[in-house]
Amino acid sequence: MRPEAAVAADYERFHAAADFLREHDDFLVVSHVQPDGDAVSSTLAIGWMLSKLGKTFTMMNEGALPTKFGDLPGFEHVLSFTDQAPERLFRHVVSIDCADFARIGRVSELFAPEAKLLNIDHHPTNDGFGSCALIVPHAAATVEIIYDLAVWMGLELDVPFGNCIYTGLLTDTGGFRYASVTPKVMQTAADLLKLGVIGHRLAEELLEKLTYPQILLLQKGLASLQFAYDRKVAWLHVSLDDMAAIEAASEDLDGLVNYPRNVEGVLVGLLFKQRGPTTWKISLRSNTVNVAEIAQHFGGGGHIRASGCTVEGDLQEVVERVIRKVGETLK
Secondary structure, three states: OOHHHHHHHOHHHHHHHHHHHHHOOOEEEEEOOOOOHHHHHHHHHHHHHHHHOOOOEEEEEOOOOOHHHOOOOOHHHOEEHHHHOOOOOEEEEEEEOOOOHHHHHHHHHHEEEEEEEEEEEOOOOOOOOOOEEEEOOOOOOHHHHHHHHHHHOOOOOOHHHHHHHHHHHHHHOOOOOOOOOOHHHHHHHHHHHHHOOOHHHHHHHHHHOOOHHHHHHHHHHHHOOEEEOOOOEEEEEEOHHHHHHHOOOHHHHOOOOHHHHOOOOOOEEEEEEEEEOOEEEEEEEEOOOOHHHHHHHOOOEEOOOEEEEEEEOOHHHHHHHHHHHHHHHHO
16 A cells, blocks of 8 residues: 555544644654654654755653664654753644653643643554544554655655654564564655665664674573463563662663563563562564553553553552453453
């Protein structure tokens, strides 16, 4: 399916999103807390589009972006709310890759009471918050939607924009390995390569290279590996003390959840990451099980095969509650 055909299938929503970008100005562009590759790339791609449209805008996240995306165009212009929140409110907001409003985090404090919000996302659990919502659950990544929107709006694409889109596709599909990869995704990737994007360099930088803290976290995480339900469920945990001892950043945890998921016979893999004294962020991955339902049970959400949630309690209690729920899903 070409971008034009994809847009035709959701014409009204794409038309409304295009009008939102064309008719307003002075935008605040925000993605979800602890942004991944799709969130960062989508933010920068929207910034690129707004520049092409001659708009003024501010790009912001609750915290700092992962440094491994530092070569993407516009990266240095994304503000951290924690470090440098502007003393003003915004009336026009573009929310990127946020499965629910809470995922925006503290940046929402900068929304004016009458703010209009364009919600662009691909998570099937998104409830369509905002005054205008462009939700395409069958898209492999939010950048896929943004690419279709840019093509449909007739913007002249270039390599910087292409690098953003390719990065989002690459990271959110696990290097084009997940079930979300469709012929359209591969055609989009091919079109970006024709545009001049050097895909293998992006793959090497973003998927192959490991930081020293990542190696130490892998060592620490695998030492905590446990199984349940006849080894159909496996999980790791990483504490704040582990992170501090290794001097690791949140981004160094990327990909760690895949190790328990990839063990032969495992149906659901989980990573328990400590975020506070009694706060645990849980990432769930599966090749066959709808982990979005499990995450939603605990107030989270995401994709059918990749979701997350946050649960309060001590580690043993949290693990028992979550693993029990996973076991119920397997029955």
